[in-house]
Structure formats: C-alpha cells, structure tokens
Amino acid sequence: xxxxxxxxxxxxxxxxxxxxxxxxxxxxxxxxxxxxxxxxxxxxxxxxxxxxxxxxxxxxxxxxxxxxxxxxxxxxxxxxxxxxxxxxxxxxxxxxxxxxxxxxxxxxxxxxxxxxxxxxxxxxxxxxxxxxxxxxxxxxxxxxxxxxxxxxxxxxxxxxxxxxxxxxxxxxxxxxxxxxxxxxxxxxxxxxxxxxxxxxxxxxxxxxxxxxxxxxxxxxxxxxxxxxxxxxxxxxxxxxxxxxxxxxxxxxxxxxxxxxxxxxxxxxxxxxxxxxxxxxxxxxxxxxxxxxxxxxxxxxxxxxxxxxxxxxxxxxxxxxxxxxxxxxxxxxxxx
Amino acid sequence: xxxxxxxxxxxxxxxxxxxxxxxxxxxxxxxxxxxxxxxxxxxxxxxxxxxxxxxxxxxxxxxxxxxxxxxxxxxxxxxxxxxxxxxxxxxxxxxxxxxxxxxxxxxxxxxxxxxxxxxxxxxxxxxxxxxxxxxxxxxxxxxxxxxxxxxxxxxxxxxxxxxxxxxxxxxxxxxxxxxxxxxxxxxxxxxxxxxxxxxxxxxxxxxxxxxxxxxxxxxxxxxxxxxxxxxxxxxxxxxxxxxxxxxxxxxxxxxxxxxxxxxxxxxxxxxxxxxxxxxxxxxxxxxxxxxxxxxxxxxxxxxxxxxxxxxxxxxxxxxxxxxxxxxxxxxxxxx
Numbered sequence: 304x305x306x307x308x309x310x311x312x313x314x315x316x317x318x319x320x321x322x323x324x325x326x327x328x329x330x331x332x333x334x335x336x337x338x339x340x341x342x343x344x345x346x347x348x349x350x351x352x353x354x355x356x357x358x359x360x361x362x363x364x365x366x367x368x369x370x371x372x373x374x375x376x377x378x379x380x381x382x383x384x385x386x387x388x389x390x391x392x393x394x395x396x397x398x399x400x401x402x403x404x405x406x407x408x409x410x411x412x413x414x415x416x417x418x419x420x421x422x423x424x425x426x427x428x429x430x431x432x433x434x435x436x437x438x439x440x441x442x443x444x445x446x447x448x449x450x451x452x453x454x455x456x457x458x459x460x461x462x463x464x465x466x467x468x469x470x471x472x473x474x475x476x477x478x479x480x481x482x483x484x485x486x487x488x489x490x491x492x493x494x495x496x497x498x499x500x501x502x503x504x505x506x507x508x509x510x511x512x513x514x515x516x517x518x519x520x521x522x523x524x525x526x527x528x529x530x531x532x533x534x535x536x537x538x539x540x541x542x543x544x545x546x547x548x549x550x551x552x553x554x555x556x557x558x559x560x561x562x563x564x565x566x567x568x569x570x571x572x573x574x575x576x577x578x579x580x581x582x583x584x585x586x587x588x589x590x591x592x593x594x595x596x597x598x599x600x601x602x603x604x605x606x607x608x609x610x611x612x613x614x615x616x617x618x619x620x621x622x623x624x625x626x627x628x629x630x631x632x633x634x635x636x637x638x
Numbered sequence: 639x640x641x642x643x644x645x646x647x648x649x650x651x652x653x654x655x656x657x658x659x660x661x662x663x664x665x666x667x668x669x670x671x672x673x674x675x676x677x678x679x680x681x682x683x684x685x686x687x688x689x690x691x692x693x694x695x696x697x698x699x700x701x702x703x704x705x706x707x708x709x710x711x712x713x714x715x716x717x718x719x720x721x722x723x724x725x726x727x728x729x730x731x732x733x734x735x736x737x738x739x740x741x742x743x744x745x746x747x748x749x750x751x752x753x754x755x756x757x758x759x760x761x762x763x764x765x766x767x768x769x770x771x772x773x774x775x776x777x778x779x780x781x782x783x784x785x786x787x788x789x790x791x792x793x794x795x796x797x798x799x800x801x802x803x804x805x806x807x808x809x810x811x812x813x814x815x816x817x818x819x820x821x822x823x824x825x826x827x828x829x830x831x832x833x834x835x836x837x838x839x840x841x842x843x844x845x846x847x848x849x850x851x852x853x854x855x856x857x858x859x860x861x862x863x864x865x866x867x868x869x870x871x872x873x874x875x876x877x878x879x880x881x882x883x884x885x886x887x888x889x890x891x892x893x894x895x896x897x898x899x900x901x902x903x904x905x906x907x908x909x910x911x912x913x914x915x916x917x918x919x920x921x922x923x924x925x926x927x928x929x930x931x932x933x934x935x936x937x938x939x940x941x942x943x944x945x946x947x948x949x950x951x952x953x954x955x956x957x958x959x960x961x962x963x964x965x966x967x968x969x970x971x972x973x
Contacts, residue, residue, distance in 0.1 A: 304653055304680040304681070306677050306678070306679070306680065306702070318639055339674075339675075339676065340674075340675070340676030340677075341674065341675030341676050342641050342675075342677070343641070344641070345639040345641065346639070367641070484822065485823075486823065486933070486953065486969075487819065487822070487823025487918075487944060487945050488820075488821065488822025488823040488824070488939070488944065489823070489944075489945070583822075583939070586939075598821070602952070602953040602954065602955050602969060603950070603951060603952045603953060604823070604918070604921075604945055604949055604950070604951045604953070605945060605949060605950045605951070606944075606945045606946065606947050606948070606949055606950075607945075609822060609823065609824075609941075609944050610822050610824070610939055610940060610941045610942075611941065612941050613941070614939055614940060614941055615938070615939070615940045615941075616938060616939045616940075617937070617938045618821065618937040618938060618939070619937065619963060620937050620960075620963070620965065623958070625955075628954060628955065630955065634821075634937060
C-alpha cells in the first residue's frame with residue numbers, strides 16, 4: 304500500500320465521518336498532523352461550538368511529544384489557540400498538516416484556524432477541499448501569504464462527499480432519509496440495538512425538522528423524542544393529505560415542539576437540516592428530494608417486510624461506520 | 639484517535655483481509671514496518687508460493703528510504719531474503735515490525751521469516767496471534783533467542799478472525815457460503831457487476847470443491863467455471879437426493895473437473911476449502927456447517943426474491959472490502 308498524501312488524507316476523512324451530521328451547522332472536518340513522517344494526531348471537529356479539527360489535531364500532536372505540557376489543561380478553542388501561539392517553540396515547522404477542508408479564516412465562535420497555522424508555520428498544509436462558505440473562506444491565501452507551502456485537491460472527491468451535507472444546509476436544505484433494517488432489508492419489528500437507537504436520538508437532537516408519514520403516525524403512535532440521550536425533541540412535519548389525527552398520540556403531547564400536518568414538500572425548504580424517518584414506501588415517494596439515505600443495519604438475516612413493488616434505486620456508498628456490532632451506511636442516490 | 643500498537647496492527651490486519659481466502663492453503667497475513675514512528679510499509683501475503691507478508695513489508699520499507707537500491711530488482715522470496723541479509727546495513731535496528739501472525743520458523747516454499755528478522759534485528763516485533771500450525775511455529779522463540787523484543791497478543795481477537803479460515807482448513811475443512819444480493823437482500827436477476835463476478839471466479843479458481851443445490855442446477859443450467867479470470871474450473875458436488883440430471887447442462891461438459899451428486903454433507907470433510915453458492919434456502923439448511931458467509935452486495939434497493947420463511951440467523955460482521963462500487967462482507971454466524 305502506498306503511504307502518501309492520499310493515505311494521510313484518508314485517515315483525516317475517515318475520522319471526520321465519525322461525526323458526520325453531528326457537527327451541524329458546521330461541516331464535518333478531519334485533520335492529521337505528521338512530523339518527519341510520524342503520524343502524531345488524527346482528530347476531527349466533533350460538535351458546533353467546540354474546537355475545530357485543526358485545533359484538536361495540533362493540540363494532540365504537541366501533547367504526543369510533550370505529554371506533560373500545560374497544554375493538556377487548555378480546553379476551549381481560545382485557550383488552545385493562545386497557548387500554542389505563545390509556546391509552540393517551532394515544534395510544527397517540520398510538520399505537514401492534512402485537513403479535509405480549507406482552514407477557516409474568520410473569527411466566529413472560535414478564533415480563525417488559518418491564523419493559528421500562520422503562527423505555527425508548518426512546512427506544508429495539504430487541503431482536500433476549498434471552503435464553499437464565503438464568510439469563512441480565504442484560509443489558503445492567509446497561509447500562502449505567510450509563505451506556507453499549500454497543496455489543494457488531494458482526495459477532493461471524497462472530501463466533497465464528506466462536505467456535501469454542509470454545502471446543502473448552508474445553501475438551502477439538506478434532507479436525509481433514515482431507515483433501520485436487517486442485513487437482508489427486513490424492516491418490521493424492533494431492528495436496532497439500544498446503542499443504535501441512541502444514535503438516532505442524537506440525530507433527532509440535532510435536526511431542524513423531522514418528516515414522518517401519516518400512516519406511520521396512525522399505526523405506530525410514536526413519541527419521536529430523544530429520550531435515549533435526554534435530548535431535544537425535534538419539530539415534526541407529518542406528511543399526510545388527511546389532516547385528522549388522534550391528539551392522544553404521544554408525539555402531540557411533547558412540550559416545546561412544533562407539529563404540523565401537510566402534504567406540501569416545499570415546506571421542507573423552510574428548514575436547513577431535515578431527517579425523514581420511514582421505510583421503502585416513503586423512500587420511493589421522496590427519492591428525488593433526499594440528499595443522503597442513512598441505513599442502520601443489524602447484521603441478521605430474517606424473513607420480514609421488505610421493499611415495495613415499484614422501488615428501484617441505485618446508490619453510491621459514501622461511507623460506513625460501526626455502531627457497536629451494527630452498521631450505519633451513508634448512501635447517495637446515483638443519477 | 640490513539641496512534642498506538644493497535645493502530646498499526648489494524649493497518650496490517652486490514653491489508654491482509656484484501657487477500658482473505660486468496661492465499662489458500664496459506665494464511666492471510668499482514669505486516670507493517672514503522673521506523674522512528676514513521677510508517678514505511680503496509681503489505682500482505684498475496685498468494686501461496688509468493689513472498690510472505692514480512693518479506694513484502696521489509697522490502698517495501700527498505701525501498702521507501704532507498705528507492706534506487708538494487709533490492710527493487712529482487713522478486714522471489716529467496717532473492718529478497720538473501721539480499722536483505724547481506725545489505726541491510728542495520729537499517730531495521732530502529733524499526734518496529736507489526737505482523738498479524740507469528741513469523742514462520744520453517745523453510746518451506748520460501749525461507750523462514752523468523753530467520754530473516756533475526757538477522758535484521760528490528761528493535762521490536764509485535765505479533766497479534768501465535769501460529770497454530772505446529773510445523774511452522776517457533777518463530778517467537780527464534781526472535782527472543784536473538785534478543786529481539788517481542789510483544790504478543792495485540793488485537794488478538796481481530797487476528798484470530800483473520801486467521802480463522804486457515805485454522806479450519808488446516809485442521810479439517812473450511813466452508814464458506816457465497817451469495818450475491820442487493821442492498822435490501824433481493825437475489826433474483828443479475829445482481830453483480832463483472833468486476834464482482836471476476837472476484838467470484840477468482841474464488842472458484844482457489845477452492846477444492848464447490849457445493850451447489852440440485853434445484854439451482856436444474857433451473858439455471860449453470861457452467862460454474864472461472865472464465866472471467868481464465869482460471870481452473872472447480873470440482874462440484876451437487877447437493878440433491880434425486881440423482882437424475884440432464885447431462886447437457888453445461889457444468890457437466892467442462893473437461894478436467896469432477897462432478898458428483900450426493901445429499902451426504904459428510905462428503906465435505908474430504909475437502910479442505912469448500913465454497914457453497916446458493917441463496918437463503920440453502921443457507922438456512924447448511925447454517926450449522928458454514929464457517930463464513932461471504933455476501934456480495936450491490937448497493938441498490940429493489941423489489942425481488944428475498945429470505946425464506948423460516949430463516950433467522952444472527953451474524954457478526956468480521957470485515958468488509960469494496961470491489962469497485964460494490965461490497966464484499968465477511969460474516970460469521972453468532973452462536
């Protein structure tokens with residue numbers, strides 16, 4: 304196997320995918336720091352408001368070689384920035400930094416990563432994809448103006464797939480369809496482990512809106528909250544022509560959530576980050592409006608409800624992660 | 639992410655899985671060489687008769703730092719052994735070698751890896767799993783007697799899963815069940831791409847025996863050769879009580895292959911490496927006799943034939959590889 308820029312960037316991309324969709328409204332970003340050929344850190348941005356991938360990776364890299372340094376006590380992005388700028392002692396000048404997205408150039412909730420890199424002066428920064436967000440872009444210029452060698456475009460396709468939800472929710476609306484199934488596509492009964500259910504509830508806690516079919520609401524009488532992680536219950540659009548529902552269905556009883564009933568999918572455009580929960584029938588109806596399908600797969604084979612008659616969708620597998628012994632598969636419809 | 643022994647061993651294990659089942663009768667083995675923290679090589683044993691994983695990795699590591707060395711002209715395992723022993727110039731004394739299986743200690747088709755390592759004197763050898771083959775074992779002692787620091791047991795469970803086919807075909811018989819399906823488990827029609835079919839034919843070229851159900855033979859009238867790779871056609875057991883078949887079915891016409899018809903599964907024990915090709919029905923019948931299920935998955939969702947009524951099998955996902963845009967998933971039944 305070749306151990307080259309692509310190899311290191313792939314490590315950064317895979318690390319970032321662990322937090323895909325969980326960084327909303329920020330992009331999922333990964334970063335690897337290599338010093339004289341040695342991998343010192345593989346880190347990612349984990350949740351909005353916390354340190355960016357570069358900051359996590361630069362901190363981890365410095366601590367890998369200086370495990371007792373006071374840096375380990377610095378927790379906020381601001382503290383880490385300030386400490387590293389004061390105390391780097393040219394540690395990074397023989398480092399290569401691989402980052403899946405152009406380092407941010409603006410001071411938002413955290414200081415600008417481009418400025419931190421400018422001060423630390425790594426000998427090279429390899430960037431997979433340019434920032435598409437005008438407000439934050441310009442990081443490459445900042446680095447180049449500081450005479451840092453910048454390479455752009457390594458694993459750009461894979462970085463684009465990683466960045467895709469961010470691009471969509473920044474420009475308009477990102478819609479993903481979540482479905483749990485067995486290895487052979489059966490969907491009835493309890494499919495997922497509690498660990499995987501907790502992942503679903505983590506997603507529910509992040510989204511702006513959940514879309515669910517009217518028939519599911521009538522049949523399953525769901526709650527649709529985020530109780531497995533004590534999270535926020537999402538707002539809900541029930542996709543239904545018939546507006547009559549039993550108000551005793553638990554989802555209507557949750558305080559501090561909006562629920563509306565509509566068959567107008569244009570309403571989705573009022574939201575940035577939408578999860579659809581459903582099965583094959585709804586997937587087939589919505590297939591032109593779904594950006595990702597997120598499949599939660601329990602590796603068992605059993606007879607059960609499966610695909611509807613008319614469905615025929617080709618996918619590209621963008622990434623897969625394990626959740627315990629189960630899998631989450633991120634898919635995008637092929638054109 | 640922690641960059642520790644487990645991290646490097648995982649790279650070795652993943653590389654070895656790329657050649658899982660293709661190294662028969664040898665085990666699939668991976669090896670990583672790290673010099674002063676820098677990964678120099680990630681290699682595997684690729685096919686029986688060719689160089690072992692350690693030899694491939696030591697050669698690649700040396701060439702990574704000495705790209706124009708004459709070593710690049712050495713192709714056979716013997717040549718590489720001899721050249722490295724003469725010309726290593728203490729290159730490896732600050733290296734750590736990660737290998738998924740105890741280095742072999744006997745001279746077979748290739749010289750002993752333990753002897754090569756003894757001469758090259760890496761500062762440490764990390765081994766995931768002991769060799770279960772008495773003839774080849776003893777490598778750890780050889781290394782320890784040469785005062786090389788040896789660590790045993792890093793990622794042992796994962797290395798055991800990798801080694802499992804070898805353990806089974808060495809002791810008795812390894813049986814795997816191959817099935818192609820869509821993402822949602824549909825099995826009818828042409829599922830796989832030609833690239834995936836070529837993988838199936840590569841497996842057919844390696845095995846001692848293919849088992850196939852009598853109904854499939856009668857209905858599909860298959861050839862069951864390895865024409866996609868111009869390989870050897872496997873011997874065939876048709877699993878059927880009824881011994882009457884139309885002799886014009888193409889599989890009977892292939893020269894230099896044995897075909898027999900039987901419903902006695904004990905006959906499998908006369909073979910070391912058996913592939914079953916079939917679908918849910920045969921999988922369910924044979925589930926107690928199958929070591930691995932190898933699923934070839936085309937990521938599309940469509941309505942089609944799926945699981946039989948009574949099937950209910952829980953699996954552990956051992957590993958997955960991409961074949962182009964499709965997947966091969968290695969599964970073991972949970973007890």
